[in-house]
Amino acid sequence: MRVLGTGRANGGISFLHALGCGNGCSAPIDLHMTVSLIDGKTENLDDKHGILEASLDWWRAKDLSLPEGDLGWQVHSDIPSGMGLKSSSALAVAALNALSNATDRTLTHLSIAHAVVNIQTQTGCSLTGGLDDAITASGLGMRLVDNNDLGYAAMLKIFNPLDLEIFIVLRGRRKSAIDKAAFEALQPRFEEACLKLLDGDLLAAFTQNGIAVARCLSDDEALRLYSDIESGSTDRVAITGSGPAIAVLSETNSAAATAERLDSLGLNFIRTRMLQVREDDFVVDPWEDEVWA
Structure with a gap:
């Protein structure tokens, strides 16, 4: 082919x-x-x-x-x-x-x-x-x-x-359907995270969002893992998307310790980094106005 x-x-x-x-x-x-x-x-x-x-x-x-x-x-x-x-x-x-x-x-x-x-x-x-x-x-x-x-x-x-190491903790497949009503009930928590982003406090927004998502999903295991992984470190931990993966943000100089801690907890994880931003001026050809969904 x-x-x-x-x-x-x-x-x-x-x-x-x-x-x-x-x-x-x-x-x-x-x-x-x-x-x-x-x-x-x-x-x-x-x-x-x-x-x-x-x-x-x-x-x-x-x-x-x-x-x-x-x-x-x-x-x-x-x-x-x-x-x-x-x-x-x-x-x-x-x-x-x-x-x-x-x-x-x-x-x-x-x-x-x-x-x-x-x-x-x-x-x-x-x-x-x-x-x-x-x-x-x-x-x-x-x-x-x-x-x-x-x-x-x-x-x-x-x-x-952010110049950070990222560890992705894999936890199998998602166990339950997403309940929109649960997210609506915690809307003020997500609005607080949004305000933190607008203020430039990305790490605080990451943490706030992660806690709110775990509660919306009734994911008590995730909340326990947040505590276990963050214990004694400066790492930030949160569910990504609707899960089940958990992202761990770690400073480069503490990434080795983070990897050891995840290993000691018996967690399956992959290690990566955040990508750099690529500038784009969003110049649009006239015909594209008809293409936009």
């Missing part, structure tokens, strides 16, 4: 869950996904939400050109799926980038993010559309966004990357 185009995207961790107050914020991490568009049908069993086909459907619906013949996909990823690490957003971003590469039709990062919101909503893999996750997966860094606004005004604040 011949590769027609290739796209790439990165994973991320949450600093503010958008279901809590409508605003969301994710930070990019150094875990990546590569998607290739190939000639010939394929079966992608790991794409449980049908994101790859939905990406093709979105492309066709916008009347954008495609290579002739049957099309399929190849996916290579080091982002664990279904863990709250933005793998669904990364899959959609990488698929759209592959389509763009295959057809020489360039989309701005913001246009791709809008398309991903449409795709994730249509496939049911995101309750909020995930604009913050799509922005992060497309390589635009860490931004606080209004998930209810798809215009330029959605970008509420842009943050410089």
Whole structure:
């Protein structure tokens, strides 16, 4: 099978869950996904939400050109799926980038993010559309966004990357469905985290969001792990997304001690870093106004 185009995207961790107050914020991490568009049908069993086909459907619906013949996909990823690490957003971003590469039709990062919101909503893999996750997966860094606004005004604040080591504690699969009412009940807690972000106190917002998400999910194990992992350290610990993965933020000079502590607790984890911000001026070609979802 011949590769027609290739796209790439990165994973991320949450600093503010958008279901809590409508605003969301994710930070990019150094875990990546590569998607290739190939000639010939394929079966992608790991794409449980049908994101790859939905990406093709979105492309066709916008009347954008495609290579002739049957099309399929190849996916290579080091982002664990279904863990709250933005793998669904990364899959959609990488698929759209592959389509763009295959057809020489360039989309701005913001246009791709809008398309991903449409795709994730249509496939049911995101309750909020995930604009913050799509922005992060497309390589635009860490931004606080209004998930209810798809215009330029959605970008509420842009943050410089934190120079931190990140440990991702993997805890198996999510055990229960997400209860929107539980998030609504704790909306003031998420609004407090949002205000901390606006004030530039990223680590406090991360912690506040993590506690609120754990309570919304009735995840007592996560709350216990927060205490165990943070004990005697300056690390910050929180669920990412809707879990079940837990992110641990550690200063470089204490990362070795963090790794030893996680080992001593018998936890399964992977180690990575936050990615650097890439500047983008969001210049849009006139035809893209019709492409935005």
